[in-house]
Amino acid sequence: MARPKSTGLTYFPFDVDFIQDIKIRKLIKYQRGKSISVYALLLCLIYKNGYYMLWDEELPFILSEQTGFEEAYIREVIKCCLSLGLFSKDLYDKFHILTSRGIQERYLEAIKNMKRKSVISEYSLISSEETMVTSEETQVNSGKTAQKKKKGNKKENSLSGGKEEFPPPEVFEKTLQECHAELSGNESWMETVSMNIRNSGHKDFTPSMFLDYLGRFFRKLQNEGETHKSPKDAMAHFARWLNIELQKQKTYGTANRSNYTSKQEANAYALERLQQHKLDLEAGLADQVERPF
Numbered sequence: 001m002a003r004p005k006s007t008g009l010t011y012f013p014f015d016v017d018f019i020q021d022i023k024i025r026k027l028i029k030y031q032r033g034k035s036i037s038v039y040a041l042l043l044c045l046i047y048k049n050g051y052y053m054l055w056d057e058e059l060p061f062i063l064s065e066q067t068g069f070e071e072a073y074i075r076e077v078i079k080c081c082l083s084l085g086l087f088s089k090d091l092y093d094k095f096h097i098l099t100s101r102g103i104q105e106r107y108l109e110a111i112k113n114m115k116r117k118s119v120i121s122e123y124s125l126i127s128s129e130e131t132m133v134t135s136e137e138t139q140v141n142s143g144k145t146a147q148k149k150k151k152g153n154k155k156e157n158s159l160s161g162g163k164e165e166f167p168p169p170e171v172f173e174k175t176l177q178e179c180h181a182e183l184s185g186n187e188s189w190m191e192t193v194s195m196n197i198r199n200s201g202h203k204d205f206t207p208s209m210f211l212d213y214l215g216r217f218f219r220k221l222q223n224e225g226e227t228h229k230s231p232k233d234a235m236a237h238f239a240r241w242l243n244i245e246l247q248k249q250k251t252y253g254t255a256n257r258s259n260y261t262s263k264q265e266a267n268a269y270a271l272e273r274l275q276q277h278k279l280d281l282e283a284g285l286a287d288q289v290e291r292p293f
Contacts, residue, residue: 007050009110012043023084031077037067038077039086042098051107052099052123055092072228076173079230091123101125173228180218182231183238184211193239202246213242 018024019036027035041063046053060071060078067074078098082089091097104126120126174182183189190210197205217238221229229237 009047009050009107012047012110013106023086026084027077027080027086031073031080034067034069035077035080038063038069038074039081041066042078042081043103046098046103047107047110051104051120052091052097055096055098072173072226075233076230079233088125091125095123097123099123099125173230175228176218176222176226179229179231179234180214183214183234186231186235189235193242196239197242197246200243200246201250205246213245214238217241 015021024036024039027039042053055078060074063069063074064071078087081087082092085100087098087100091099104120104124108120108126190207194205194207194210220241
């Protein structure tokens with residue numbers, strides 16, 4: 001029985017002017033020189049698999065273990081790569097896939113040089129005519145490919161296709177205090193989230209309740225040991241957390257003591273609040289219950 005053919009590569013082309021690529025220069029500027037180690041390791045993992053890899057929650061740990069960098073920093077580098085176009089943000093948002101047109105083009109070029117048969121059938125960012133590669137095509141088209149390159153298709157030498165854009169400032173980490181202040185002042189975002197919450201069945205959800213939950217959310221982050229977070233990540237994280245918290249209250253009872261119908265329920269609520277206050281005391285946050293930052 002023949003062994004299944006591997007779609008991965010044992011090596012991949014690495015441009016000598018790699019460091020001059022505008023996107024790489026921006027990555028270094030925004031996330032410092034060590035971000036190149038993270039990006040290069042991601043490329044190795046992608047090409048070992050083929051031309052893409054699936055993001056999962058274990059990936060930051062794996063990269064952290066292999067580079068020695070913090071998981072939070074790994075996440076920020078990946079976000080910056082997505083914002084800069086080093087990975088396709090569209091495929092990441094839809095399928096949690098890390099790839100790019102440049103990665104796929106270099107993958108096909110490597111397959112041609114190895115005279116292997118391969119096809120990009122999933123998550124393709126290049127035209128269908130370019131995806132199928134056979135050994136016969138390699139022999140016939142090798143001269144044409146060289147000529148095409150000579151004519152100056154600079155996109156193949158770039159690490160990724162697409163327009164060059166500076167990432168928006170909200171993708172970069174800030175201290176929890178700065179992040180909390182920014183989100184508290186973002187009225188359009190607050191109103192959008194509040195409207196969605198009211199439309200989901202919580203008709204009495206008010207702006208003051210929103211700010212109270214936002215404060216609790218940042219206290220939770222601080223209690224968990226986080227010190228920095230990007231506003232963009234915090235907004236998405238808070239929206240998910242808020243929905244979960246409100247669903248818990250819908251299932252087990254509201255957070256307002258006056259709505260409890262029995263003494264036993266009221267006592268349970270009081271105990272819960274005392275336990276939360278104890279946690280706040282231990283974290284040195286007791287004097288910040290109303291205004292955490």
